[in-house]
Amino acid sequence: MAHTGTSARREFLAGCRDEAPLLLGVAPFGMIYGIAALAAGVPAWLAQLASAIVFAGAAQLVIVQMLAAGAGFVPIALTSGLLNLRHVLYSASMADYVHHLPRRWRLLLAYVLTDEAYAVAVLRYQQRHAGEADQAEQADSGTQAGGMDQVADLRHWYFLGAGFTLWAGWQLSTAAGLLFGTTIPPEWELDFAVPLTFxxxxxxxxxxxxxxxxxxxxALGALAFAALPYKLGLVAAIVLGLTAGAWTVRRLEHAR
Amino acid sequence: MSTTTLLLLLALVGGLTYLYRYAMIGLFASRSLPAWLHALCRHIAPASFAALTASALFVAGGEVVFAFDTPRPWAALVAVLVAWRTRNVLATIGAGMAALYLLKLLFPT
Structure with missing residues (x-):
């Protein structure tokens, strides 16, 4: 059906359009990351590559902050591995919407399942009822036989559009930060923007x-365990913090 | 850290992150998320950011240093106040950097 092609493109472009305003918020992080990566001694090509293979802003900022502080392989892997665990939640939240798609689509969408793309795409999926007028209109202009479900199925193109836009914005803002970073004197202390972001x-x-x-x-744990080598104290502090959080949840539940 | 080690680290973190993202829509598509994981995830970001901020401000060379005679802790305090009042990320970063520059200008070392 030729009509499916144009609808798919329309969904893709709608995803791009709705993601675009979020780039205003994302671009400064990309630039801060690029600048901080150079300040931490990461080669520019590797910093750019990291934006493609990790593609998670908070984790990338954490990695460069820890590198700058002289952290070792294991603490950085553990901290960023823990921090990114939230993506499992996004994945679970999207599961019902994408489970019918072929594996290659799910492999592709998993790559763009970031905080900001998730935020936009999940709204489109939840809008199912609000968007029905729109869908009915599309169904009217096409063949009726396809029905509602077929139109609804094209929302993965929207998801892809949102994810692609974020991806492109992240790569470009990283590149801008790397270009800019080489010209900025260290006295500007732009690496300080990373803890400010946190x-x-x-x-x-x-x-x-x-x-x-x-x-x-x-936070207290990070100071208490400051002397541990390779910045392992940060991992211990985070684990202790998580324990305190879980303990507080349990205590509040008992108090109720 | 050597460039090769760093490349390995990034590949590991990237691979792990991709697995997280693919986990529930691909690997375990037919299962639901365990409750403990849900509960755990809620506090990971606040704990990580707090530990890293405290460390960035008050740890130097494996030792706790409260350098209140330098601009950074005070600039961070300004950022905390702005963050708390405005709940705006860019305003917070802007105010913190502005405070840092102002303090450096007023109290040159």
Whole structure:
């Protein structure tokens, strides 16, 4: 059906369009990452490659921050491996929407399943009812035989459009940071933007008591275990923070 | 860390991240997420960012150093206040950097 092709393209472009405003928020992180990577001594080509193979802003910032602090292989792998674990949640949340797709589609969509692409795509999937007028209109202009489900199925193109836009924005802003980074004198201390970014994100995340307990204990732990080699103290601090968070959740549940 | 080691590290983290993303839509598509994993994930980001911020500000060369005679802790404090009041990421980073530059200008070392 020729009509499916144009609808697919329409979904893809709609995904690109809806993801675009988020790039305003993402681009500064990409640039900060690029600049901080150079400051940490990462070769530019490798910093750019990392944006393609890791493709997770927070983890990439954590990696360069830890490299700059002289952390070893194992602590960095453990910390960023833990931090990225949240993607399993996104994956679980998307499972019902994409389980019918062929494996090659799921392999592709998994690659673009990042925070910001997830945020946009999950809204499109949840809009099912709100979008029915739109879908009915499309069905009217095409063959009726396809029915609602076939139109609904094309939302993976929307997901791909959102993911692709984010991917392109992330690569370009990384490149901009790397280009910019070589010209900036170290006195500007732009590497300080990384802990500032963590402070900003932390404030947004600390809404509930258990999360606050986890953060406080992890921060104190980072100081208490500062002397551990290879920055392993950071891993210990995070694990201790998670324990404190879980303990607080349990205690609040008992108090109820 | 050598470039080769770093490349291996990035490949490992990248591969692991991809597996996370593919896990529930591919590998374990027919299963649901265990509750403990759900609970664990909620606190990973706050714990990680807090540990890294504390370490970036107050740990130098494996020792705890409260360098309150340098601009960074104070600039971070300004950032915390702005973050708390505005809940705006870019405003927080901007205010923190501005405070750092201002302090460096006012108190040159």
């Amino acid at each position: 402070i900003a994100l932390l404030t947004l995340l600390l809404r509930e008591r258990a999360g606050q307990a986890a953060a406080l204990v992890a």
